[in-house]
Every structure is written in structure tokens, then in C-alpha cells.
């Protein structure tokens with residue numbers, strides 16, 4: 585059942601939650617409580633279906649890691665009749681009424697996408713006493729500051745590692761691991777579908793529109809593909825990274841943005857002829873006078889030398905280079921899109937929040 589206070593404490597993000605581990609006995613086997621952590625899943629598309637399948641087929645492992653079973657109480661979808669792979673998941677869990685799920689659970693996982701009703705449902709869940717995991721970068725880039733404030737006031741967790749570069753734990757790296765450093769810049773490929781499209785056109789000569797279709801078939805594209813093709817998805821991710829690095833003042837309107845839809849055959853031929861490749865590069869950096877720094881954010885197609893690590897980043901893979909004063913140059917790379925890949929990050933957040941819930945019961 586819902587709890588009123590998050591164990592990380594009111595006004596804090598769930599940093600404390602990330603340190604929780606289930607109690608272990610002398611043999612290293614976790615004590616598993618009989619009282620489940622109740623979870624509602626909003627969305628069963630590319631990401632949500634993968635999350636649901638893993639919750640079913642890894643139930644025992646997750647129960648040991650959390651210290652209690654994760655009980656999926658319902659899965660909200662828009663169209664109950666649509667075919668979807670939910671192997672191992674009880675069909676009776678599906679509902680087309682997401683509002684009916686969010687009031688009586690410990691953790692809500694929002695993977696439906698879009699601004700509304702996702703925003704209203706997350707607010708309702710936080711007010712009703714739940715922690716929230718979301719992969720919804722557009723919602724977070726546009727309304728994340730208010731949602732984080734609400735989560736803080738209610739004393740609940742709002743986690744979103746999956747929203748930025750899917751499987752790669754980059755939010756934790758920027759927000760937590762580098763909290764004692766000074767980040768100078770963040771630059772890289774943060775959108776899997778456009779990287780796949782650019783790679784297929786450049787290396788395999790696939791016609792642009794065919795490559796877009798393939799990216800959709802792989803589950804890489806947003807429900808509205810213009811978010812990918814016009815750079816809006818990458819813009820949302822670089823906004824979230826900039827906020828994590830330097831604070832909450834950066835918004836979508838600050839992004840100097842150009843997508844890949846205007847690229848022509850001549851652009852690809854020119855790149856090939858000069859030994860370069862075109863990549864959609866998102867960047868965030870600090871400029872301005874000392875004492876009055878400005879944060880700049882941009883997304884634009886960029887010519888990259890063929891031997892640069894970005895040029896070697898193929899298909900749906902992403903790569904980000906972070907420059908920090910003390911750490912120097914850090915390079916993170918991995919799956920930037922896809923159902924199972926994104927579910928990995930969603931489930932990581934879910935398990936950490938569930939551990940904190942169980943620890944707070946003791």
C-alpha cells in the first residue's frame with residue numbers, strides 16, 4: 585500500500601534510496617519479506633512490454649534484490665485489443681484506465697510518453713504517496729522542474745535514468761558520480777534512431793526513408809517520429825543533462841536546434857568525399873565571463889572525421905564525452921534506444937526505489 589513519506593526525506597531526491605540494499609543473512613542470501621512492493625505500469629509499448637516481461641521472468645531474482653516481491657498490480661494501455669508481446673504476464677492486468685492504477689501502489693512506472701495524461705498521472709501518483717519512475721524525456725524537459733519540486737514536497741522519489749541515453753547510466757554519472765567535480769562540457773550522440781538512420785545511409789547506402797522505416801521497426805523511434813528527426817528528442821536529453829550538471833535554469837527554448845530531416849544526398853556525398861561522416865551531435869557547455877557563466881545547449885548535424893570515436897558509433901549506439909576539471913575526459917557509450925535496453929534502466933530505478941521502501945519498513 586502507499587506510504588506517505590519517501591525514506592530519502594522530504595525535499596530530497598532519492599539519493600539515499602540509491603544506497604539501500606536488502607538485508608542479507610550470513611550466507612549472503614537476502615531476507616525476502618512476504619509483503620510485496622506494489623507497482624503500476626503505465627504503457628506496454630516498446631519499453632513497457634519489455635519491463636512487464638522482465639518483471640515476470642525475473643520475479644524471484646528481483647524479490648531477492650529488493651528484499652520483497654515486486655507485485656505488478658496493473659498495466660495501462662490505450663488500446664486493449666492491440667497485439668503485444670507480454671509473454672509470462674497475466675492478461676487480466678491490462679486496463680485502459682490508467683487513473684484507476686495510480687492511487688493504491690508504492691511505485692508507478694510511466695512509459696506511456698507524451699505530456700498529458702502522463703503529467704497528471706505522475707502528479708496524482710506522487711500526491712497519493714507513490715514513488716515514480718519515468719522514461720519520458722519530453723515531459724521532464726518541459727515540466728521536470730515542477731515535477732521534481734512536487735516529488736520533493738511530497739517526500740517521494742522521481743527517477744528517470746532511462747530518459748537519457750536509454751541503457752547507459754549517464755544521469756547517475758553526471759548528477760551523482762561527478763557531484764564533486766566541475767563539468768566543463770557534455771557532447772555526443774544521444775539519439776539512437778537518428779544515429780541508426782545516418783549510419784545506414786552513409787555506410788550501407790540505404791535510402792533515407794527506408795532507414796527511417798527500419799528505425800521504427802526496431803522500436804527506436806518516438807510515437808511521433810518528428811521528435812527524433814527534428815532533433816527535439818536529442819534537445820530534451822541535452823537539457824536534462826545540462827540541468828544535472830549545472831542546475832535547473834535550462835529549458836527547451838534555450839536549445840539551438842537543427843534536425844536531420846533537411847539533409848540531402850549531396851550532404852552525404854560531400855561528407856563521404858571529404859573523409860567525414862554526419863552525426864547528430866548534442867552539446868552543452870559553459871560560456872560567458874567568470875562570475876556570470878552562461879549555459880549553452882545545441883543539437884545539430886555535424887561533420888565528424890572518420891577516425892573520431894563519434895564516427896565509429898554505429899546503428900542505435902550512443903556515445904557521450906564529458907569533460908570535467910578533475911576527472912578529465914570521460915567517455916560513455918552503449919545502447920541509446922530499444923525496448924529491452926531501455927527496460928534495463930527503468931528496472932534499475934524501480935529496484936532502487938523498491939529497496940528503499942522495504943528498508944523504510946524496518
Ligand SMILES: NC(=O)C1=CN([C@@H]2O[C@H](COP(=O)(O)OP(=O)(O)OC[C@H]3O[C@@H](n4cnc5c(N)ncnc54)[C@H](O)[C@@H]3O)[C@@H](O)[C@H]2O)C=CC1
Nearest residue numbers: 627628629630631660661662695696697719720921922926
Ligand atoms: N523506445 C525507446 O527506445 C525509448 C523510449 N523512451 C521513452 O519511453 C516512453 C515509451 O516509449 P515507447 O515504449 O517507445 O512508446 P510506445 O508508443 O511503443 O508505447 C506507449 C504505450 O503507452 C500506452 N499509452 C499511450 N498513451 C496512453 C493513454 N493515454 N492511456 C493509456 N495508455 C497509453 C500505449 O498504449 C503503449 O502501450 C516514451 O516517453 C519514450 O520517449 C525512452 C528511452 C528509449
Ligand SMILES: N[C@@H](CC=O)C(=O)O
Nearest residue numbers: 775776777804806921
Ligand atoms: N527515440 C529515441 C528513443 C530513446 O530515447 C531515440 O531514438 O534515441
